[in-house]
Amino acid sequence: MGRLLALFLLPMLLFGASIKPFKWNNGESFLTFLERKNLPLSLYYNMDKDDQKLTEDIPFSANCQMLIGDKNAIKQILIPVNDELQFQIYYSTKKRYEIKVIPIVSEENTETLYIPIKTIPYNDILAATGSKNLASIFVKMFKGKVNFKNGFKEGEPIVMVYTQKYRLGKPFSMPQVHGAMVQVSGKQYTAYLNADGRFYDDKGAQFEKFLFKYPIRTPRITSGFSKSRYHPILHRYRAHLGVDFGARPGTPILATGDGHVCFAGRSSGYGNTIKIRHTNGLISLYAHQKSFRSGIHVGISVKQGEVIGYVGSSGLSSGPHLHFGMYSGSTAIDPMSVMKRKTEGFSGKERKIFMAIRDKIDRKFTEALRLKPIKKHIFNFENTYYVNTDTFKPQLF
Numbered sequence: 001m002g003r004l005l006a007l008f009l010l011p012m013l014l015f016g017a018s019i020k021p022f023k024w025n026n027g028e029s030f031l032t033f034l035e036r037k038n039l040p041l042s043l044y045y046n047m048d049k050d051d052q053k054l055t056e057d058i059p060f061s062a063n064c065q066m067l068i069g070d071k072n073a074i075k076q077i078l079i080p081v082n083d084e085l086q087f088q089i090y091y092s093t094k095k096r097y098e099i100k101v102i103p104i105v106s107e108e109n110t111e112t113l114y115i116p117i118k119t120i121p122y123n124d125i126l127a128a129t130g131s132k133n134l135a136s137i138f139v140k141m142f143k144g145k146v147n148f149k150n151g152f153k154e155g156e157p158i159v160m161v162y163t164q165k166y167r168l169g170k171p172f173s174m175p176q177v178h179g180a181m182v183q184v185s186g187k188q189y190t191a192y193l194n195a196d197g198r199f200y201d202d203k204g205a206q207f208e209k210f211l212f213k214y215p216i217r218t219p220r221i222t223s224g225f226s227k228s229r230y231h232p233i234l235h236r237y238r239a240h241l242g243v244d245f246g247a248r249p250g251t252p253i254l255a256t257g258d259g260h261v262c263f264a265g266r267s268s269g270y271g272n273t274i275k276i277r278h279t280n281g282l283i284s285l286y287a288h289q290k291s292f293r294s295g296i297h298v299g300i301s302v303k304q305g306e307v308i309g310y311v312g313s314s315g316l317s318s319g320p321h322l323h324f325g326m327y328s329g330s331t332a333i334d335p336m337s338v339m340k341r342k343t344e345g346f347s348g349k350e351r352k353i354f355m356a357i358r359d360k361i362d363r364k365f366t367e368a369l370r371l372k373p374i375k376k377h378i379f380n381f382e383n384t385y386y387v388n389t390d391t392f393k394p395q396l397f
């Protein structure tokens, strides 16, 4: 206990400053946040359009940090946008507040997990790793293909190959699972993460069938999804948390899937925006609209392919286009990874790429089954986001 207390006090004693963690208020705008903290609103107005838009994608309840100095003055605030980028507001040597988008520095490690089944996979993975994320990804990977309720013989193996990010020695963010294997009554089932971000079995059959369709009749993608990209000319970090479709003003925008409208209104960055909540829990977003189809309002249900509005250039848009986003909770995911595939199975080059991925993961499965490396991870996944403390100088840990 004493040591723990000393660890908390250490930063304060050393730098005369304290760190206050806080959560991003659901639905709060960046301007309201600055106002509430008595920070200059020019921080927002002087940002470029892309960064301003990015503020609208700060996930609900994101774990932020504030560094407070003498007389309660704010020295720094870190607000994560996703697991790769964060806003940094800081009191600079020029004696004024500045804002930047900076990367969240992390290490990643690819690990293989081997578990002999005792109860059911979800419980066993959770017991071995402490990670609900890993356990639920596993279940999702084999949903509908393997019956986990019965049929296991005790000691039959589970193997998972995944990459975990670490921040200051602690795991953070969702693990990326590259492949998983489970044996049920002597029969082995495998699943592999392909380059398109979806899971397939060893024959290349898709596990989860996404039925979403393009939101534009003749889609022309002008900008893809990225969580973090360094712009070599601007020397800045950027993110584009959706897909842009180039189209003439007035082009009809179509609902990507069945669902009900959960937002229809204006936001400063995304302009006239509609959000649709779908039956599988994902939320699609349609931004920069010229106008909505008449009768569109929060609560109404829409069918896939139904016209919901028209392409425009409202909000912080550089020209007429549709910005199309997809969200799991309030976290942006790549919309293309959940669009319906044109064809089932692979051929040609696609097939070669998938087979190479499959064979590589298969070798890891074989090795794990031979070596049976039982290891205990203690994960703490309570916080989806940890933020940098690097920029606090000197380093805390």
Ligand SMILES: [Zn+2]
Pocket (backbone or CB within 6 Å): 223, 240, 242, 243, 244, 322, 323, 324
């Ligand atoms: Zn866009």
